[in-house]
Amino acid sequence: MLDPLNQHHGDIENLIRDAGDYVRPGDQLRARILEQVDERRQRRRLWQRLVGGVVFTTTVAWLLLVVGQIGVQVAPHGRSASDLHEQASRRANIEGIGWEWALTEVIYDWRRRPGDSSTRQPNSQLEGTQR
């Protein structure tokens, strides 16, 4: 035989169980949730685009910097005209010769020096113009 107290609790539980479906969610709840999910998705995409743009721009700028630096390092560093002028002036003073002649000698010396990559370019340019 069932304990009357347990029987009573069982009746209460049944009563409460029956009332479970009495409350229902509002008609707008589903639409509201879907709308908010969609809104968040759009906002996230916008952020992704923004962050992507910033990352892309930074990468391109960094690459340009690196490539520029490499270019500067790779470019031939020959003597400049002012170097030759300076040498010619010094030579003219020391040897007591005319400045034009001293410049000619400095240029000859420069061309004669073997293994100096910077001397080749003027030659090749010269050859190109002679042709």
Next chain:
Amino acid sequence: MSHFNPPPSPVSGSPTASQCSAFASFTQRVRVSARQLAELGEDAISGLIDLTSLRLVRYATTITRNQHDAEDAVQAAIVKVAAQPGRLHQCEDPWAFLLRMVRNESLVILRRRPRWNLFGDLCDLLTRCRVDELEREESYRAIWRAMRSLPTQQSEVVVLKIWEEMTFAEIAAVLEITPSTAASRYRYAVAKLSDRLSGELGEAAHFNGQERGRSHA
């Protein structure tokens, strides 16, 4: 987690085998929905809403004591789930995880906007009652009123035990309490409810008697 199992009681109110299997199939459906959400992303969220919103709103309403706040809590929880679709699928028990999320959101809302609710005031509830159950509507309202008169700690145990058909161990996991605490809260709650609903019990017995008489006739 300890595996506390309450002693089986041979009461007529304990869930039947069909109710247990219905609950198991519901948790399985939630698991499937969580997997779809993880695979398809936010597009699969509507399936989860359709499946769980009624139960979640019902649970949140017992915590917030206001259906509008409860719906806000459910909305916040589901939107968070949609933002990280894989998270629900990774859980051992997605349904318990969802309930815990809704509980946390409800408590946050409750802390942010405390409301003065009068006992017996059910005007915030959106209700439905089938035509054949219209006679019992007053009884349902009395039950909801009695549930609202309970402390939240007790009413949420009642909801999880009776409406969600969870074991005390599962309830304990959702509420982050010990199973024995869950069981004692439930006992106190049912005792209070039986005091407050004694009149309704008589009517329900009368109604059930009539129903039985009709079916025999």
